[in-house]
Amino acid sequence: MTPNTLRIATRKSALALWQAEHVAALLRAVHPELTVDLVPLSTRGDEILDQPLATIGGKGLFLKELEVAMLEGRADLAVHSLKDVPAELEPGFALPAILPRADAADAFVSNDYADLASLPLGAKVGTSSLRRQAQLRALRPDLELLDLRGNVGTRLAKLDAGHYDAIVLACAGLERLALAARIRCRLAAPDWLPAPGQAAIAIEARADQPATLALLAVLDDADTRLEVSAERAMNRALGGSCTVPVGAWCTVTERGLHLRGLVGDAASGRLLHAQADGEDAEALGLSVAQALFAQGAGEFLGTDG
Numbered sequence: 001m002t003p004n005t006l007r008i009a010t011r012k013s014a015l016a017l018w019q020a021e022h023v024a025a026l027l028r029a030v031h032p033e034l035t036v037d038l039v040p041l042s043t044r045g046d047e048i049l050d051q052p053l054a055t056i057g058g059k060g061l062f063l064k065e066l067e068v069a070m071l072e073g074r075a076d077l078a079v080h081s082l083k084d085v086p087a088e089l090e091p092g093f094a095l096p097a098i099l100p101r102a103d104a105a106d107a108f109v110s111n112d113y114a115d116l117a118s119l120p121l122g123a124k125v126g127t128s129s130l131r132r133q134a135q136l137r138a139l140r141p142d143l144e145l146l147d148l149r150g151n152v153g154t155r156l157a158k159l160d161a162g163h164y165d166a167i168v169l170a171c172a173g174l175e176r177l178a179l180a181a182r183i184r185c186r187l188a189a190p191d192w193l194p195a196p197g198q199a200a201i202a203i204e205a206r207a208d209q210p211a212t213l214a215l216l217a218v219l220d221d222a223d224t225r226l227e228v229s230a231e232r233a234m235n236r237a238l239g240g241s242c243t244v245p246v247g248a249w250c251t252v253t254e255r256g257l258h259l260r261g262l263v264g265d266a267a268s269g270r271l272l273h274a275q276a277d278g279e280d281a282e283a284l285g286l287s288v289a290q291a292l293f294a295q296g297a298g299e300f301l302g303t304d305g
């Protein structure tokens with residue numbers, strides 16, 4: 001039976017609410033007969049801000065409460081930043097739609113400096129992302145890297161309060177919050193890689209609700225799905241944890257898919273890079289992961305596979 005209401009579970013941060021409202025507007029446009037409501041929820045990932053994500057249980061923390069709401073019938077779908085969705089989705093759930101990707105680059109944000117190269121020796125840069133830390137170390141071993149968690153507004157406020165000379169955020173998040181003016185320069189591929197799935201919004205729903213899945217699938221963007229599938233397949237093959245820096249960037253070209261990947265060691269700043277072309281997203285992700293393992297990625301990942 002086709003539902004007449006779609007309830008969207010969302011986190012309460014400004015970015016999460018923007019993304020959920022965006023999906024609500026798209027759903028109302030394609031299904032004018034449906035009522036679409038938001039169900040804002042608090043997640044453990046939002047509440048525990050004094051510890052790095054990697055030590056408190058990783059990215060799944062941002063999804064758990066939203067998934068419980070769907071299982072208990074309090075919501076029909078959840079909207080996520082795909083980069084916050086773990087490489088292995090919780091069993092019983094699906095991603096029926098992935099929206100067209102925004103700018104996947106990271107943003108260098110500073111009140112005093114135009115770009116990374118202009119930062120003085122030993123400057124303080126805030127980011128809790130191991131991927132961002134590893135790439136910063138590789139480019140500028142002299143920098144002092146400091147933890148910085150919290151939502152986008154909190155991070156900008158800490159920069160403005162003078163705790164850091166610069167911080168690194170995602171361009172997509174800043175753009176969605178009408179804060180693109182804060183971007184001093186883009187940190188973009190091929191010199192800098194984003195997180196797997198960065199800048200794509202994912203819709204999650206229960207795998208056992210075919211009528212709901214069909215309503216949501218209308219919003220899926222085929223090219224973005226191919227790109228992020230390759231990135232996430234690579235990440236999964238590398239172990240898919242958020243305790244190791246992993247960057248990935250796939251684009252659809254006339255010749256098929258092109259995927260670049262990196263694995264870093266946050267402590268040493270060593271980075272391994274690999275890239276390949278292919279037709280099949282899953283196979284391409286695997287082959288780039290294998291190329292990274294062949295260069296010794298297993299050492300960084302704490303595995304020998």
Ligand SMILES: NCc1[nH]cc(CCC(=O)O)c1CC(=O)O
Pocket residue numbers: 081082083084152168169170171172173197198199200201
């Ligand atoms: N880590 C939180 C998070 N999750 C998604 C985005 C940005 C939006 C996106 O990538 O879709 C952000 C903020 C940031 O990294 O600056």
